[in-house]
Amino acid sequence: MKRDIGDLALFGGRPAFLNPLYVGSPNQIDRTRLFDRLNWALDNNWLSNGGPIALEFEGRIAELAGVRNCVSTCNATVALQLLCQAAELRGEVIMPSLTFVATAHAVRWVGLDPVFVDVDPRTGQLDPALVAEAIGPATSAIIGVHLWGRPSPVDALEKVAADHGLPLFFDAAHAVGCTSGGRSVGGFGSAEVFSFHATKVVNGFEGGAIVTNDDAFAQRLRALHNFGTGLVAGSPSGGTNGKMNEASAAMALTSLDAFECSVARNRDNFTHYEEELGTVPGLRVVPHDPGETYNYQYVIVEIDQAATGIGRDLVIELLRAENVVAKPYFSPPCHELEPYRSRGDFRLPHTERLAASVLALPTGTSVSRESIRRVCDVVRLAVSRGADVTFRQQHTKG
Ligand code: T4K
Numbered sequence: 001m002k003r004d005i006g007d008l009a010l011f012g013g014r015p016a017f018l019n020p021l022y023v024g025s026p027n028q029i030d031r032t033r034l035f036d037r038l039n040w041a042l043d044n045n046w047l048s049n050g051g052p053i054a055l056e057f058e059g060r061i062a063e064l065a066g067v068r069n070c071v072s073t074c075n076a077t078v079a080l081q082l083l084c085q086a087a088e089l090r091g092e093v094i095m096p097s098l099t100f101v102a103t104a105h106a107v108r109w110v111g112l113d114p115v116f117v118d119v120d121p122r123t124g125q126l127d128p129a130l131v132a133e134a135i136g137p138a139t140s141a142i143i144g145v146h147l148w149g150r151p152s153p154v155d156a157l158e159k160v161a162a163d164h165g166l167p168l169f170f171d172a173a174h175a176v177g178c179t180s181g182g183r184s185v186g187g188f189g190s191a192e193v194f195s196f197h198a199t200k201v202v203n204g205f206e207g208g209a210i211v212t213n214d215d216a217f218a219q220r221l222r223a224l225h226n227f228g229t230g231l232v233a234g235s236p237s238g239g240t241n242g243k244m245n246e247a248s249a250a251m252a253l254t255s256l257d258a259f260e261c262s263v264a265r266n267r268d269n270f271t272h273y274e275e276e277l278g279t280v281p282g283l284r285v286v287p288h289d290p291g292e293t294y295n296y297q298y299v300i301v302e303i304d305q306a307a308t309g310i311g312r313d314l315v316i317e318l319l320r321a322e323n324v325v326a327k328p329y330f331s332p333p334c335h336e337l338e339p340y341r342s343r344g345d346f347r348l349p350h351t352e353r354l355a356a357s358v359l360a361l362p363t364g365t366s367v368s369r370e371s372i373r374r375v376c377d378v379v380r381l382a383v384s385r386g387a388d389v390t391f392r393q394q395h396t397k398g
Contacts, residue, residue, distance in 0.1 A: 065186020067186045074245070078106075191221075
């Protein structure tokens with residue numbers, strides 16, 4: 001138990017953890033099932049190119065998302081690129097800046113210009129009214145992001161998109177198994193993209209998927225992710241290799257088998273964080289709506305520097321010294337990174353404030369109740385003695 005700021009490892013105390021505690025540690029899986037699937041693939045000599053394990057995974061994801069089509073991919077970044085190419089987008093794409101840089105880079109990689117729009121200051125989700133204002137003659141699509149697994153305002157964004165005749169897509173990298181208005185993420189807009197990266201609640205080592213109810217679009221995506229094979233009229237972008245291989249599919253399926261357990265553990269962890277930190281002045285655990293379903297993959301905490309006297313970056317530094325690798329998801333925001341910073345003059349005050357004040361804390365099946373208690377001890381001490389901690393750190397540095 002850390003009682004005084006001298007107990008903090010940054011100031012010479014003993015670190016709270018011997019080994020690093022990560023945000024994004026892969027969740028536990030049943031290794032026997034994984035190895036059985038891998039052996040089956042090896043025995044059958046079929047390792048990629050729409051193999052039976054990838055097809056089974058696609059069926060399971062389509063079912064979970066409540067959609068007709070799922071095209072599995074090698075990762076979500078390539079899936080986003082495929083979306084843009086399949087929809088033959090040109091010019092500008094409206095999106096939030098408060099997201100992992102993959103959302104913007106995917107769009108830029110295929111020659112489009114991201115136009116960043118500000119977010120709701122409480123939820124961090126794209127603000128539909130500002131999206132409507134940002135639409136111009138060069139706008140070709142809107143990409144919403146279900147940030148931290150909390151869904152975008154899908155109905156309002158669908159209305160804006162429909163009013164302007166624009167396609168709407170969602171980067172749902174964080175939101176597999178989540179709902180909005182009781183409806184599963186996956187069926188919103190024209191298509192949505194999931195990530196099955198090692199750090200995600202469903203993990204295929206690397207992996208992604210595009211889900212859609214548009215059969216013709218799915219067919220086009222399937223062709224484009226396999227070098228354009230089967231497109232009678234071809235495609236201006238040719239095609240790429242975006243396929244999910246059988247090893248990733250085997251891992252992803254095995255991880256999906258454990259989905260309910262992983263989510264239950266994440267939910268318990270989230271509750272423990274709320275119990276530990278929910279009443280700390282100047283600190284907010286970004287909540288979940290009790291009426292919806294979530295995967296609870298991201299525990300996000302916002303620190304009010306003016307109220308506490310301590311900034312988010314110093315809290316991360318303190319935790320790092322304790323062997324807790326908290327993540328500033330997502331900072332800097334995309335518009336402050338190249339190549340976007342020098343391409344546009346974006347003023348996004350809510351994005352900038354949130355990007356400077358939020359951090360993600362460790363969760364997942366490898367994080368115990370006791371670990372959460374110790375992480376929260378550090379956070380609580382740092383925030384409740386914020387001005388003293390800041391002074392001590394400046395003094396130590398000087
Ligand atoms: N859209 C959004 C909104 C996204 O968040 C992402 C990816 C994408 C699109 C693109 O999806 P993919 O193309 O990746 O499918 C990580 C992930 O690499 C990235 O997938 C994820 N979002 C992003 C939020 O997090 P980094 O730069 O934070 O990765 P890194 O190496 O610092 O790892 C994160 C933490 O996970 C570390 O603290 C260590 C831990 N870790 C990581 C790996 C790979 C492990 O414990 N074991 C592992 O195997 O990006």
